[in-house]
Amino acid sequence: MSVAPSPQSSSNNESAGKQPTGNPPxxxxxxxxxxxxxxxxxxxxITREEALSILNASDLDVPAILAAGYRIRHHYFANSVQLYFLMSAKSGLCPEDCHYCxxxxVSEAPVPKYNxxxxxxxxxxxxxxxxxGAKTYCLVISARGPNERExxxxxxxxxxxxxxxxxxICACLGLLDDDQAKRLKACGVDRVNHNLNSSESHYAKICTTHTYEDRVQTLRNVRDAGMEMCSGGIIGMGETKEDIVSMAFDLADLxxxxxxxxILNAIDGTPLEGTDAMSAQDALKSLAMFRFVNPDRELRIAGGRELHLRMLQPMGLYVANSLFVGDYLTTKGQAPQADYDMINDxxxxITGSCEEVSIDG
Known part of the structure; x- marks a missing residue:
């Protein structure tokens, strides 16, 4: 089928979303x-260029982007929302230098430290x-990877x-070798979370103690062991829009x-302290882009939604179909009742596993 010309290719070259200073959107x-x-x-x-056009679109386009993304979300997930509960089973004491964490x-933030x-x-x-009402319990430890006791x-x-x-059960234990992945599968773990966090080209700017490829290999080990892969990232860490698109496509390829x-919560005491906050509109465009690139994948609005989306959080659920209910690892989430009210409004x-959702063919 034919597609309407992209904003970049329009005869009015000022219709390409974010305008040069002085030009109205x-x-x-x-x-x-x-x-x-x-x-x-x-x-x-969609192509990478088309994905980038979503991020480059004017804030005036946000309602149209979300409406289009909602069609995709509804096709695969109807109006279901799956809830996740995050448990920090081991806090602090991490030898890695992830700048956001x-x-x-390298963090001087005051956080609980316990085995x-x-x-x-x-x-x-x-x-x-x-x-x-959570369907999935996320068991998280702070570590490069799990030791034998863990x-x-x-x-x-x-x-x-x-x-x-x-x-x-979703386990987030850091880097895993193939034997560890097989052991997790054998004990009943359903999926493993290991985020890519950013694009390959940007990764060295946010972590030097392990590589992007280390993370990709962990996901391959999880997949080969027969578990589901949970992997996403953090937007707003000083990356380019091309970096966000690259991460979305890498997740699709995997x-x-x-x-x-x-969405980055620039915690005081971390190397990313003071990073300019991403606007709510840019966050919504990014969420929608992930839906367009990964149409039938579960998409979760995770940490930072309360801080950056604020009163626009409900709009994010027109493209995302899951949430964490309660607190995050070292930061507070909004009250569970507020999430229930938002979903009801x-x-x-609120549903169980994705497999239980009736898909509108």
Whole structure:
């Protein structure tokens, strides 16, 4: 099918989203984003140039971008919203130098520091996750990768949590070798989170103690072990728009099942302290771009949504279909009731696993 000309190729070359200083923003050609959505729904992926046109679009285009993205989201997930509960099972004490992270060795942020929690603490958190309507319990440790004691603790607790609370388990344990991935699969872990965090070209600017390829290899080990891959990133770390597009396409190429998109919370005491905040409009355009590039993947509005989207959080759910309910690793989320009210006010439904959602063919 034909697609409306991109903003960049319009005869009015000032219609390409963000305008040079002094020029007022204008709308993109009518129907452009809707035509892109139609093409995606017909099975034809968008190009990197078209993905970039979403990020470069004027803020005036945000309603049209979200409306087009909602068509894709609704086709695959209807109005369902899946909830995740995040548990920081080990905090601080990390030898890596990820510049965004308050738990890294280069951070001066005051964060709790403790080794992996005892069984009763992890079970109590699982109870809270089930009580809050979460389908997935995310077990997270701060580390380069799990040591043997931590592996055994996970192997022991996961079967008990699944048996008692019927929760899916997502483990976020750092870098994994193939044997560790197989052990996690054997004990009942459903998926592993390991974020790419940024593009390959930008990665060395935010971390030097491991590489982008190290992260990709962990995801390959997870996939080869038969678990689902949960991987996304952080936007607003000084990367270019091309970097954000590159990350979205890398995630599509890897075939990850779940994509959390964080918006940088520039925590005082970290190397990224003072980084200019991403606007709510740019965050919404980025979320929509991830939906266009990964149309049938679970897309989660993750850390930073309360800080950056604020009153526009409901708009993000027109393209994303999952949320964390409760707090993050070292920062607070909004009250769970506020999330429930937001979902209800949208007319959306909290659901179980994606496989249980009726897909509108």
């Amino acid at each position: 204008v709308f993109s050609p009518p129907g452009y984003f809707d035509a892109l959505a139609t093409r995606v729904l017909e099975g034809s992926p 308050s738990q890294s060795k 992996i929690l005892k069984r009763d603490d992890l079970m109590e958190a699982a109870r809270v996750a089930a009580e809050r 592996m055994k603790a996970v192997e022991t607790i996961v079967p008990e949590i699944k048996q008692k609370y019927n929760l899916d 075939g990850v099942q779940s994509i959390p998109v964080n 949208l007319g959306f439904d």
